[in-house]
Amino acid sequence: MILLNRRTLLVSPLPGFNEEIGRWLWCLEDVRRTLLTELTGISQTILDTKIDERQTIGSLLYHIALIEADWLYEEVLVTEWDPEILSMFPFEHRSADGSLAHVEGQSLEEHFYRLNKVREVFLSHFQSMDLTDWRKPRVLEPYDVTPEWVVYHLIEHESHHRGQIFQMLRKLRKDL
Template identity: 75%
Template sequence: MERRNFQIYSIPGYEEEIGRWLWCLEDVRKSLIKKLTTINPNLVDKKIDERQTISSLLYHIALIEADWFYVEVLGTEWDSEIRSLFQLEDRSDDGALIHIQGQSLEEHFYRLNKVREVFLSHFRTMDLNDWRRPRVLEHYDVTPEWVVYHLIEHESHHRGQIFQMLRELQND
């Protein structure tokens, strides 16, 4: 049996503490992508009991990451290139995730990777003071540190949903 190493590292090129949090964010994504590259691509659009599809969850993960980055961390309008990756809103009128269908895994991976690339590039120049400096918004204050924590939690949750859906779909 291969010996495994369970440690958190700091991604090179970042302030060490920030790099450790970003390593965790990247680790969640790595396990999601690794699993999805082994599946039958037709499963991403398949529904179980009217629940959302894997496609809808992948779209949602990328959109939420972009939104937290532009609104809460930067406090700016979205970059037009990133905005163009999201032709649909996140939710329907009834509050359910928007139904995404007909996009390949490669399209989903491109969207996820492009958002993450822009996200990570911003943190290369961030110091710990800015990392912990609250952004004052209308209804709450939030730090970039908390945003990264939240995105780790958010993607981990949806990764679990996706993995459960895959178990059910692959047993059909």
């Protein structure tokens, strides 16, 4: 029997990277690809609507990009933020009560641009990285962390929020 919708599921290293690092980065990119694919074409209303007084999809997209940039500059590079990237985050990360900043009124294109630009810069810093640097701990005051762990964490972080966004999308598409 031939299955017409049979897929091949495998991880392939991103071209231009050390093979092992490229595999991890492929996973990071795959999470993003599925997120952007699902969000393509959603309305401004869906992007900006709060459910049960929680954050909006727009707020979560802002948060995902901000956290990725923060881990890149603070933990991997241990340097000041690129001013162009920093300028993409005009809102405080969290409100006074600790909840994510409310981001409303930014178009899907603006969110996609920010996510894509941060990812482009993120990936560019890994192209020349070898396995020694990939596994070299950055010794910071609160903890030691490797770029390898940062990428693992970002996969986990974005996957978690992608799940939240997908749940919100289902509810909003049904209710609106």
